Amino acid sequence: MTSTPFQLPSEDRGSSPYTGYTRSHWEAAADGLLGAAWRWATPGRALLDLPGRPSRSGVRSDGLEGYARTFLTAAFRVAGSDGKDPHNWLERYADGLTAGTRTAGRDDAESWPLILDHTVFGQPMVESASVAIGLRLTRPWLWDRLDAATQDRAEEWLRGALRHTPAPNNWYLFPFSVAGFLESVGRGDGETGRARQRALDLLEGWYRGEGWYADGDGRAFDHYNGWALHLYPVLDAYLSGDAELSAHYGARLSEHLESFSLMFGADGAPLHFGRSLTYRFAAGAAVGMGAVSGHTPLTPGVSRRLISGSLRYFLERGSAGDDGLLSLGWHGPHDATLQVYSGPSSPYWASKAFVALLAPAEHPLWTAEEEAAPSEGPDRVLSLPSPGLLVQSTRADGIVRLHNHGSDHVRPHEGETADLSDPLYARLAYSTATGPTASANTADNHLSVRVAGSRSSRVRIHPLGAGHGEGWGWAASWHCPVFPEGPPTAPGLRVESVTVVRGRYELRVHRIVGAPAGTRAEQTGWATDPEGSARSAVHGLHGWAEQEQVRAPQGTAFTRWAVLPRLAADVEGTEVLAALASLTADPDAGPLASAVSGVDVNGETVAVRWADDGTTTRVGFAPLEVTHGP
DSSP: OOOOSSOOOOOOTTTOTTTOOOHHHHHHHHHHHHHHHHTTBOTTSSOBOOSSOOOTTOHHHHHHHHHHHHHHHHHHHHHTTTTOOTTOHHHHHHHHHHHHHHTTTOOSSSOOOOOOOTTTTOHHHHHHHHHHHHHHHTGGGTGGGSOHHHHHHHHHHHTHHHHSOOOSSGGGHHHHHHHHHHHHTTOOOHHHHHHHHHHHHHHHHHEEETTEEOSSSSOOOSTHIIIIIIHHHHHHHHHHTOHHHHHHHHHHHHHHHHHHTTSBOTTSOBOOOSSOGGGGGGGGHHHHHHHHHTOOSSOHHHHHHHHHHHHHHHHTTTSBOTTSOBOSBSSSBOGGGOOTTOOTTGGGGGGGGGGGGGSOTTSHHHHSOOOOOGGGSSOEEEEETTTTEEEEEOTTTOOEEEEESSOOOOOTTOOOOGGGOOHHHHSSEEESSOOOOOTTSOOSSOEEEEETTEEOBOOSOEEEEEEEETTEEEEEEEEOOBOSSSSSSOTTOEEEEEEEEETTEEEEEEEEEEEEEEEEEEEEOOOBOTTSSOEEEEEEEESOOEEEEEEETTOBTTBSSEEEEEEEEEEEEEEEEEEEEEEEOOTTOOOGGGGEEEEEEETTEEEEEETTTOOEEEEETTTTEEEEEO
C-alpha cells in the first residue's frame, strides 16, 4: 500500500472504526481529484486533455470526457454542500460549457465534438449524460446564471443525444438523463418524452429479477448494474421527486443491494469482474445512491463502511499516482484490464461514487457509527439464479469469490467464436483478491478441452440453475467449447459444469460430452502472486491424472507475474471429472486433500464426503441434481 496523493483529514476511528473516513475525507478526495485533473485544462476550460494514450474515439472526445466526468465529481461536491463551492469549481465548468458549445463540431482547441451515433465515434453521447446530470444538480449556481444564448447552445448540443442511436445497452440511459435535465429546466417536449420512455421500456425487458439487470438483450451481468442501470433511474426519480418512479426503481435497487453488498472484501475491494474496471470505486455508487434515496436494506453504518472502504482501498493502492491523476488500471496502470474505448479520462467515471455527498453532513450516512461489512461477518454463501451467480465469502481472510454460471459478454446476434471469449466474463470464478490472467496467458479458473492441440474457450454461458442452503450453495451451467485454431467447434462436444461451495472450499464437477479421441481436459485454479498472502490450490478427486503449476508472465491486475495450478487428463466420449479448489489468505488453512474423507462415483453421479462434519455433497447429471446433507 502507498499513501494517498491528496491531503486528507486525520482519521476518525471513533465514528469510523473500520476505515477512519468521514464525509470530510470524501470532500477532500473530491477536491484532490479535481485539482489534479484541472491542471490539464485548455485555456478556455472546455476540455481536460489528460496525458496518456488516446482512446479509439480520439483526443478531442477524450478531452470532453475529462470535462464531463470530473464535472460529476464537482456537481456532487457542490450540490451536497448546498451550493458552497470554496474552490470555485463551478465557475470553471461554466466557462468550459460556454467555450465548448460556442462552435460545437469545429476542429479547434476548445469546441466540443458533436454527439453522433454510437457507431461513429459516439463517445460524446456517454459524456452528454454527465454534463446533463452535472447541470441538473447545480442548476441554481450554474445553469440559472448562464446567459440565454449559452443555454440555447448547450441545449442544442445536448439534443444530439436524443437524435442519434445509442449502443444497445445501458447507453439508452444517457439520452434518458439528458431528457430529464431538459425537462427539469422547462425545455421538455415530445422528443425528450420519447427518449425517456424508450429507456424505461428497455429497462423492463432487461430486468431479470433479484435486483439484477442484463446490460442489454444478452446476459451481461456486471458492475454496470450498480453504476448505470440502477443509478440513473433512481437518481432521476430522486431529483424530480417522482414518487411512482422512485418506488418502482428504488425497490429494485434495494433488492440489488441485498446481494451486491456482499461483493466487497473486508479490505474494501469490490469484485474484479466484468468490463470497465478502471472505474474502480464507482462500484460503490449503488450503495451511496441507496443511502441517499432511502432505497436500501443496509444500515447507514454498513453503507458508509462499504463506500469508504472502497474509496480508501484504491487511494491507498496507487490508483491515483503521484500526480493525483487516476491511472488506466486497477491499483496502478494495467493494460490488460482495459477496453479499447478507454482513454486517459475514462477512470473518472469513478466520480459516480461521490453521489454519496448528496447526503448532507447531518444525514445518518455520515453520523451513524460504521458497522462491519457483510463479508466481515460469518462465512456466507448466496446463490442468484436470475443472473446465474454464486457468491462465497469467508471471514477468516475477508475474501469474496464470485462463481460465474450465467454472465457472458455475447450479444444475442453474435455467433460463438473464440475471438469473443472475454477474460473478464468467461472464467468460472472471480474474487476481490485476484484478477483473471490476460488472453495470451494460460486462463485461470477455466475448464478447457484440447482437441488437435487447440485449447477451447468458454464464450456463451447457458445457466442450468443455482441454489443454496445453510452454509452451502451451488450453481451450474453448460457451454459449447470453441477453438481459436482449426474448426471453431467439435460436433457434439459440450461441457456441463457445477460449482458447489462451503466454507473456503469449491467443489468443481464437470461432465464432458462428445469428446473425440485424443482429447485432453484441463482445469486451472486461481492465479496468484507466489509471494503474496493469497494461496491457490486445486486437488483432483475423480478423473484427473496429472497436476502441475503453470505461469502467467503478464500477471493480473493484482500482481505483475502470477502462477496457477492446473489438473489434466485424457478424455473420450462422456467423462465426469471432479476436483476441489481453494483461494485463501487464512494462514491456518490446511491442505485440500484433508478436507474430503471419501469420494464415490456411480455412473454420472459424484458423492463427496466432507471430513469436518461427515456430510455428503452429491452432484448428478442427466437430469442435473445437486444435494447436500447427512
